[in-house]
Amino acid sequence: MNFEDFSNEYESIQRVSELDKVLICHPSFDFALKGILRAIVQSHSFKEPVGCMLLADGGMGKTKICETILSMFQKTQVQNVDAEITYIPAFYAEVPSPVSVSTLASNMLEKLNDPSHLAGTIASKTKRIVGYLKTCETRIILLDEVHNLLNNKVRGSERVNTIALRWLKSLVNNSGVCVCLVGVPECETIIDSDPTWQQARRFKYRFRLSSLHAGTVEKPGELYHFLTQMCSEC
Template sequence: MTNFSDIINVLPRMKSGTDLITALEVLPKYNPASCNADAPVRLMALSDLYRVYIPSQMSLEIYSKLYLALLRSMQKKGTKLAIQQQNQNYRAIIQQEYSGIMGGSDSFTIIGTSGIGKSSAISRSINLITENRVIEVDNPYTHVVPSVIVQCPFDSSVKGLLLEVLRKVDEVLDSKYYQNALRARATTDMLIGSVSQVALNHIGMLVVDEIQNVANSKNGKSLIGALTQLINNSGISICMVGTPESSRFFESAMQLARRSVGLQYTTMSNDKYFQDFCKVMFKYQYVKQKTEITDGILAWLYEHSAGITSVVVALIHDAQEIAILNGKEILNLESLNEAYEQRLSLLHGYIQPSISHGKQTSKIKKKTPISTAMVTQNKISDDRIRIADFVVQAKNESIDIVQLLKSNMPVVEVAV
């Protein structure tokens, strides 16, 4: 029999070290014989690349932060203050004067560049923390959802967010809080009281994703104010997840900055974790000609992904897809470059700054148009191209050698 005051004992034991890494890791089973299967089978098997999850230091920090935040929130369930706050929340629902006497547990942010794996780390951590999706309490009889994840509305609507919280709780508990709120045509003040009561009784931790939406909306500060009020009236922990765009919003005022203390991440450096990640992803090959990853490919992947793991996965997946469809059946620099040019063209403007093109130290020379006649002169009888001839031509005619080479053969620049 579980009492409300003993609810923290229901949570699974906190993991750390090798046990945590093993629990977070997801490596789908790979069968080398699948490379000989038909093209449709191999194309469908490629989707396993998106299931791979290799925990990083960021994953370990996010797990610890979420676990401790949930623990602090659960410790307030069933206390004398919680019962007093229930009475105050009921006064808010019936639109009487009320106050937040419980105080907040805490709020924090997880801010990082898009595509580095924030949402995946949060999802894996929450699945590990909440082994039992719903915690059942006998005295008093109730159900508690350890974690509820909602999206910040695109227009930062306070009412929209509060209704979404009720809808998410209804999905798990099969309750009717959302329908009742719509039927009662509840105002925002009534909804804050209602959601506070629901959070106090049924929610351990609230995760608000896409919080950067508050930065570009006139309702942004109102939404953060509503979340602050929700914290004070329910005592639950609130985690706000977003991109660096939201940092400027939280830095604009002291009370916002205090509410947004948390974890911040940028793109990865070309370190051991990134290289190990690329090596693991490269093992999932479904083309007929299997290749090994080289230092050149590792350097190319970093330069053409800007250290964003989701781009690495997309490059390796699409390169194999293209190679299977066009019959080349090999994963190499050529197929990777083809995937970068064809499939990731919209990302070039964001990835391009990380690629070193070399600095111009001398006066920029006026480019001379390269005619077809000039190109044919540099080909020998068997249609092979001699680079030495291009070097001589560039010197004689004051032409940029790199541009001349690019006009006659595929050239990929990699920073060293």
């Protein structure tokens, strides 16, 4: 195969790939990012933690917001007299599929650098998570794939979902850390479905990312301004 035949196409692909490095904060993106940062500050200052939700369909920017927050709250290592401490002000974890409280807890422990994140009962894992969150001075947990908590297609999963949601509520209460649930818009309905869980109060801030609208010639929409800024950046 003569790769020279693809030289022009390769150059075009490289130019297009540069778009992945461009971050343009359109209004809903900017509103969500600032809102999550506000929830972090409030959780640190208030008596009770302030949770939030980031809701959008695939490709709308949820991952980019999570990456932006993680870049703002990076890990640091400090050498004390007794030991070296790794501060983890923010971390990203995913809800497993099929959902399991034990596996979810293990995922969180792994992000908190627990060397034995797979070991222990749910109770012991939860206790370790709360301890690590305080030691690592964690300010926010970005919990993605929340829709996996809502999977009721598997027999018995409804009971597991109830347990998982109540475990999450308990973790929020005991840790005092801001938790941002990230998922598709349908997640919001389930979180609000049972008032006895008090999940709606725990996650009262809801940030939604929707598709950009083209607008009209007379009144250009968000898509026009987005593309204009993207062209100027590139």
